[in-house]
Amino acid sequence: MKLVKVLKLSEVTVAIDGTEIISDISLEIEEGKLTVLVGRSGAGKSTILKILNRSVKFSGYYNYHNEDISSTPVLEFRRHIVLVDQVPVPFPGSISDNLTIGCEYWKINCTSEKLSEILRLVELDLPLSTSIEKISVGQLQRVHLARALALDPEVLLLDEPTSALDALNKENVEKIIRKLVETGKTIVMVTHDLKQAERIADRCILIEKGRVLMNAPRSEFFKNLENNTDAEILRDLLEVD
Amino acid sequence: MDAEILRALYQFTGSLAILGAILGINYYKKMGMGKDLIVATLRGLTQLLILSSILLLVFTQKGIIPLYGILSIMILFAVQTIAKRLDSLPDIFKVELVSIATSVYLIMTTMTMLEVLSLEDAPMWIPIGGMVVGNSMNITYLSTERFRSELEKSRQSITTALNLGISPNFIIDKLGTVSTALRVGITPSTNNLRTLGIVFIPGLMTGLLIGGYNPLAAALLQVMIFFLLIGGGLISSLISITLLKNHVIDNETMTLNYLGKEQ
Numbered sequence: 001m002k003l004v005k006v007l008k009l010s011e012v013t014v015a016i017d018g019t020e021i022i023s024d025i026s027l028e029i030e031e032g033k034l035t036v037l038v039g040r041s042g043a044g045k046s047t048i049l050k051i052l053n054r055s056v057k058f059s060g061y062y063n064y065h066n067e068d069i070s071s072t073p074v075l076e077f078r079r080h081i082v083l084v085d086q087v088p089v090p091f092p093g094s095i096s097d098n099l100t101i102g103c104e105y106w107k108i109n110c111t112s113e114k115l116s117e118i119l120r121l122v123e124l125d126l127p128l129s130t131s132i133e134k135i136s137v138g139q140l141q142r143v144h145l146a147r148a149l150a151l152d153p154e155v156l157l158l159d160e161p162t163s164a165l166d167a168l169n170k171e172n173v174e175k176i177i178r179k180l181v182e183t184g185k186t187i188v189m190v191t192h193d194l195k196q197a198e199r200i201a202d203r204c205i206l207i208e209k210g211r212v213l214m215n216a217p218r219s220e221f222f223k224n225l226e227n228n229t230d231a232e233i234l235r236d237l238l239e240v241d
Numbered sequence: 242m243d244a245e246i247l248r249a250l251y252q253f254t255g256s257l258a259i260l261g262a263i264l265g266i267n268y269y270k271k272m273g274m275g276k277d278l279i280v281a282t283l284r285g286l287t288q289l290l291i292l293s294s295i296l297l298l299v300f301t302q303k304g305i306i307p308l309y310g311i312l313s314i315m316i317l318f319a320v321q322t323i324a325k326r327l328d329s330l331p332d333i334f335k336v337e338l339v340s341i342a343t344s345v346y347l348i349m350t351t352m353t354m355l356e357v358l359s360l361e362d363a364p365m366w367i368p369i370g371g372m373v374v375g376n377s378m379n380i381t382y383l384s385t386e387r388f389r390s391e392l393e394k395s396r397q398s399i400t401t402a403l404n405l406g407i408s409p410n411f412i413i414d415k416l417g418t419v420s421t422a423l424r425v426g427i428t429p430s431t432n433n434l435r436t437l438g439i440v441f442i443p444g445l446m447t448g449l450l451i452g453g454y455n456p457l458a459a460a461l462l463q464v465m466i467f468f469l470l471i472g473g474g475l476i477s478s479l480i481s482i483t484l485l486k487n488h489v490i491d492n493e494t495m496t497l498n499y500l501g502k503e504q
Contacts, residue, residue: 053404055494074495079406089397091415101415102405151405 004031005066006155006186007052007081012060014047014210021047022058022210029155029188034181036197037190039207040236045190046086048207049157052188053083079106082153086160088137088144095119095135096128098143102151110150121183122146122176138169145176156180158189162196174200194237198222208233300364308360312349312370316342319378327385329501331488336481337385341377344477348373348469357465368445369466373473376430380474384426385481389500391418392489399497409490409497419482426478430471437467 007029014022022044029035029052037045050056054074062069069077079102091098096115103110115128122142126135135143141161148156158177162170178200181187191197197204197218204221206214206229214221214228226234260282267275299311320341324334349370352358358366392399395416402412413419433441438460445466449459489498 055404055496057494074493075403075406075408077406078404078495082406083404085397085401085404087397089401091398091401101402102407105405105407105411148405 003033005029006031006064007188008061008063008066009048009051010061010063012051012058012062014044014051014056014058020210022051024060025210025212027205027212027215029186030203031186032181032184033202034177034187034189034200035203035205036201037188037205037207038194038197038237039192040233041192043207044210045192045207046159047210049083049159049188049190052155052157053078053081055083079151080153081155081157082148082151083157084145084148084159084161086163088140088164090132090140090143093132094128095124095126095130095132095143098132098147099128099150102147106151108151115146115150118146118149121149121179123172138165138172141165141169141173142176145173149180155186155188158187160190160192162191162193170196192237299367302363302367303361305360308363308366308370309346311367312345312374313342315371315374316345319374323378323382323385326382327389329499330385330389330485331498336484336488337381339484340381340477340481341374343480344377344473345370345373347476348473352469369469372445372466373469376470377473377477380426380430380471381477381481383429384422384474384478385485387425388418388422388482388485391416391421392497393500396497403495403497409495410486413486419486422482423475423478427471427475430467430474434464434467434471437463 005028008027010026012022012025013020025048027048037048039045047056051058051062054062054069054077064072064077064081091101096112099115099118100110102108112128119126119128119142122145124139124142124146126139132140132143141164145156145158145161161177162173165173174196177187177189181202189201201218201221203215203217205212206221206225208230213233214224216224260278264275264278266272267278302308302311316338320334320337323337323341327333327337330336349358349366352369353360353366358369360366392413395418398416399409399412402415403409437443443463443466446459446463449462450456454462489500490496491498
C-alpha cells in the first residue's frame with residue numbers, strides 16, 4: 001500500500017535575529033502514522049511543530065497534500081492541522097464550554113453525544129458539565145487533547161504532551177495517543193524522552209541543532225541510533241527519565 | 242491700575258506672610274530648602290502669569306478655524322503623552338491620534354451644532370474642549386493600558402485559541418478583554434460623577450458660581466460636562482481598542498505580538 005504524505009517540508013530554514021534556529025530541513029509526514037520528533041532541549045523540535053502549524057516565519061517550501069500552503073489562510077489551515085501546546089490552558093466554564101469553543105467558532109455541530117464520545121476516546125470519565133477549575137492536571141491534559149479532537153482535525157501536532165504528568169498519567173496519555181493513531185489520525189509529536197518514542201512511535205526523526213540527523217521507521221531508527229549518533233547526544237537523550 | 246488687580250496684589254502680599262513662615266520653619270529646622278522654595282514660588286508665579294497672558298489672547302479668538310486649531314494642538318499634546326507611556330504597542334501614536342481626535346471633534350462639533358456651546362464664546366468653548374481632550378486622554382490611557390495588560394495576562398489562552406484556528410477577535414471578545422478594559426477606563430469618571438458635590442467639587446462649577454452664575458444652571462452645566470467627558474473618553478477608548486486589536490496580531494503567523502510590560 002502506498003503511503004500518503006500529508007505534510008511536506010522542503011529546504012525550510014527559520015532564522016531569528018540573524019541566527020538560524022532551523023537549518024535547511026526537509027521531511028515528510030505520513031498519513032495515519034505517529035511521527036515522533038526526538039532531540040535534546042533546544043534542538044529545534046518545538047520550532048518544527050510551529051512551522052507545521054505556521055506560527056513561525058520560515059523560508060522554504062511547505063506542502064499540504066502536495067499543494068503549497070500559502071494559498072490557504074492560516075486560521076483555516078489550523079482548523080485541520082491543530083497544535084496542542086505543552087501547557088494545557090483551560091478556558092473559563094465547564095468541560096463542555098472548553099470542548100465546544102472551536103465548534104462554536106467554526107460552526108461545527110458538536111452534539112453532546114459527539115462530545116461524550118470524544119471524552120470516552122481520551123478516557124475521561126467526567127460529566128460534560130464539570131467545572132474546569134475542579135479537575136486535575138492529568139484530566140486537564142485530556143480536555144486539552146479532546147478540545148482539539150472536537151474539530152476533527154486531519155493532523156494533530158502534540159508538543160511534549162506528557163511532560164507535566166506523573167508516570168501513571170503519562171502511560172494513559174501514551175495509550176490514548178496510540179488509540180488515536182489506530183483510528184486513522186495522523187500525529188506528529190515532540191518529546192525529549194527517547195524511551196517514550198521507542199514505546200509509541202511509527203517513525204522517529206532525530207533533531208539536533210536545527211537539523212535532521214536521522215529519519216527512519218522506529219525499528220530501523222533504534223537499530224541504527226547507537227552507530228550513527230554522536231556519543232554525547234546519545235548520552236543526553238538516554239539520561240532523560 | 243483697576244481695583245481688581247489692586248485687591249489681588251493685596252491678597253498676594255498677605256500670602257507672603259505664609260511663605261515667610263514656611264521659610265522660617267525651614268531655617269529653624271535646618272531643612273536646607275530655602276533656595277528651592279523661593280525658586281519654586283517665583284517659577285510658579287511666572288508660569289501662571291504666562292498662562293494668564295496666553296488665555297487672555299486665546300479667549301479673544303472667535304470662529305471655527307482658531308478654536309478648532311487650538312483644540313487640535315491640545316489633542317496633539319494629549320496623544321503624544323499617551324503614546325510615550327504606551328510605546329510598546331504597535332503604531333500607538335497613529336492609533337491614539339485617530340481615537341482621540343475622532344471622539345473630541347465628534348463631541349465638540351455635536352455640542353456646537355446643538356448650540357449648547359458657541360464658537361463665539363471662546364472662554365467657555367476652549368476650557369470645555371480642554372476638559373474633553375484631557376478626560377479622553379486619561380480614560381483612553383487607562384483602558385488601552387488595561388487592554389494591553391489583559392492581553393498579556395491571557396496570552397496563553399489566546400495562543401491556545403489561535404492554535405485551534407479561532408480568530409483573535411472572537412477569543413478576545415469571548416474572554417471579555419474589551420469590556421474589562423472599557424470598564425476600568427471609565428470607572429474613575431463614574432466615581433467622580435457619583436460623588437459629585439459631596440467628595441468631588443468640580444472646578445468648573447466652582448468657577449461659574451464665583452463668577453455669579455445661577456447655582457441650578459451651574460449644576461446642570463456641570464452634569465452635562467460630565468456626560469461629555471465620559472462619552473468622549475468612552476468613544477476614544479473604544480476606537481483605540483478596536484484599532485489596536487488589528488495591530489496586536491502578526492497576520493502572517495497569526496500569533497500575538499509582544500506587548501511590553503506595565504510602565
